Amino acid sequence: MIRRCGRLLHKTKVRSHCPTEELRDFGLPNATWNKNLKDLYNKFLELSKNGSWKRIPSHNTIAHHLQGIGKRMFLRNLDSDGLGFEYCMFYNKDERRMVCLFQPGPYLEGPPGYAHGGCIATIIDSTAGAGAVYTCGSVMTANLNITYFKPVPLGCTLFVDSHVDKIEGRKVYSSCHIQSYDGVILHAEASALFIKANH
Numbered sequence: 695m696i697r698r699c700g701r702l703l704h705k706t707k708v709r710s711h712c713p714t715e716e717l718r719d720f721g722l723p724n725a726t727w728n729k730n731l732k733d734l735y736n737k738f739l740e741l742s743k744n745g746s747w748k749r750i751p752s753h754n755t756i757a758h759h760l761q762g763i764g765k766r767m768f769l770r771n772l773d774s775d776g777l778g779f780e781y782c783m784f785y786n787k788d789e790r791r792m793v794c795l796f797q798p799g800p801y802l803e804g805p806p807g808y809a810h811g812g813c814i815a816t817i818i819d820s821t822a823g824a825g826a827v828y829t830c831g832s833v834m835t836a837n838l839n840i841t842y843f844k845p846v847p848l849g850c851t852l853f854v855d856s857h858v859d860k861i862e863g864r865k866v867y868s869s870c871h872i873q874s875y876d877g878v879i880l881h882a883e884a885s886a887l888f889i890k891a892n893h
């Protein structure tokens with residue numbers, strides 16, 4: 695830890711842009727995952743055995759996803775595990791559903807002890823966006839509407855559940871719910887419009 699401007703910061707390096715950086719799948723469990731995240735992960739691994747669900751690999755760049763080389767990506771931009779967006783996704787093609795198991799780390803703090811609303815928006819956009827990508831190919835987010843019901847404690851486990859509801863030409867309409875890992879608390883819900891790439 696280092697002290698800067700009177701605040702304690704973790705001494706952490708920003709990931710490099712080096713194209714030869716080793717390819718790592720960040721969607722696999724690491725030591726910072728709490729029990730609820732690991733339990734949910736194992737549950738979806740089990741559901742994946744019959745092929746209905748598929749674990750989505752997660753690298754630190756889009757280019758890594760596509761070619762195995764590239765630069766840094768927003769959600770995966772810290773060297774240390776557990777500080778920011780700790781998550782993994784699973785996709786169900788038949789249900790057009792992408793779920794994300796998410797543990798917000800201390801760098802995502804907004805109100806003291808709770809996640810910033812912008813990071814909730816980010817994980818919704820990324821989950822529903824990935825669901826749209828896996829269902830229809832490349833998309834851009836055109837509209838994202840979120841209702842926040844309950845604050846999200848840092849370090850908790852969230853179940854982010856997105857669904858492609860309707861496809862009209864290039865327009866992809868999705869919905870998303872963010873719940874506690876056990877489904878007891880509904881933290882937020884959202885609707886999104888994605889536009890398919892024009893090619």
Ligand SMILES: CCCCCCCCCCCC(=O)SCCNC(=O)CCNC(=O)[C@H](O)C(C)(C)COP(=O)(O)OP(=O)(O)OC[C@H]1O[C@@H](n2cnc3c(N)ncnc32)[C@H](O)[C@@H]1OP(=O)(O)O
Nearest residue numbers: 759819820823824827834835836837863864865887889892
């Ligand atoms: C691989 C691993 C996983 C990888 C996982 C990756 C997940 C990615 C998720 C994150 C995605 C992002 O953050 S994306 C970054 C944030 N978003 C952006 O920066 C987008 C900025 N906006 C744009 O670039 C543009 O406006 C577009 C691309 C959205 C649309 O432009 P366009 O391509 O020229 O299309 P355009 O003709 O305008 O619109 C097409 C149709 O959509 C409608 N339309 C367009 N925008 C809207 C709108 N906001 N609300 C209603 N309707 C709209 C139009 O009326 C039209 O309807 P009709 O006449 O056909 O009926």
